[in-house]
Amino acid sequence: MSALPFMVNVEKMSIVVVGGGSVALKRTKALVLAGGFVHVIAPTILPEFFLLKCKGLISVEKRAVGFNECFTSELVFLCSNNKALHDQIYKQKAPRQHVYLSNKAQKGDFYVPAKIEKGLLTVSVSTAGASPSYTKRLKNQIDEMLPEYAAEELIFLQQARRRILHIPVNKLKKLALLKELASPTILQKENRQEWFEKRCEELERE
Incomplete structure (x- = not known):
C-alpha cells in the first residue's frame, strides 16, 4: 500500500x-x-x-x-x-x-508508524508492517543520530520565528534570517540570543 x-x-x-x-x-x-x-x-x-x-x-x-x-x-x-x-x-x-x-x-x-519525539521534533519510521523488529532497530539507530540539543534549539527557533514574522520588512529578508538562524554556526553560538536581538534591531531599522 x-x-x-x-x-x-x-x-x-x-x-x-x-x-x-x-x-x-x-x-x-x-x-x-x-x-x-x-x-x-x-x-x-x-x-x-x-x-x-x-x-x-x-x-x-x-x-x-x-x-x-x-x-x-x-x-x-x-x-x-x-x-x-x-x-x-x-x-x-x-x-x-x-x-x-x-x-x-x-x-x-x-x-x-514508530515515533521519536524530542520536544517539538517528531520523526516517524515505518516499514508498512513488513517487520516491526526492523522498524524498532531502525528507530533506535535514528534516535542515536539526532542532535543532542534538538529540543532546546527548536524552542529557540520557534520563538525567533514568531518575532521575525512580525517585523515589517521584505519577506525575502525575513526568510534569509530564518535560514541563517537554522544553521549550526548560529545555533551553537554562546551568545546566540544576543546575536539574534542585534539582527532583529538591524532589520527593524531598514
Whole structure:
C-alpha cells in the first residue's frame, strides 16, 4: 500500500478502540497522550484501562462487539484478537470513517508508524508492517543520530520565528534570517540570543 505520511490532531475527534489487551492499550495510551478521548469496547479489559478511566481520560464499555455493529466515530482502532470481526467491521464501516486494523495494518485505511519525539521534533519510521523488529532497530539507530540539543534549539527557533514574522520588512529578508538562524554556526553560538536581538534591531531599522 502506498501511503502519505501526515500529522493528525485527534483532540476533537471521536475515537473507538475495539479490544482490551496489550495492543489496544498501546494504541489507547498513544491517543490519550496526543490529546484524544477514547471509548474502549471489549469483553475482557486489562486493569491499566481502568486507571485511565479513573483519570477521566477514556470511557470503557465492557462487552463483546457484534459482527453486525457499525460505529459512527471518526476513527476506529480494531485491536482485538478476532480477525474475522475486524474484517466484518471494516467492510461495513461508516462513510468518511477511517479504520485501523492491528492484525494487518497495511490493509486498513491508515497505520501508525514508530515515533521519536524530542520536544517539538517528531520523526516517524515505518516499514508498512513488513517487520516491526526492523522498524524498532531502525528507530533506535535514528534516535542515536539526532542532535543532542534538538529540543532546546527548536524552542529557540520557534520563538525567533514568531518575532521575525512580525517585523515589517521584505519577506525575502525575513526568510534569509530564518535560514541563517537554522544553521549550526548560529545555533551553537554562546551568545546566540544576543546575536539574534542585534539582527532583529538591524532589520527593524531598514
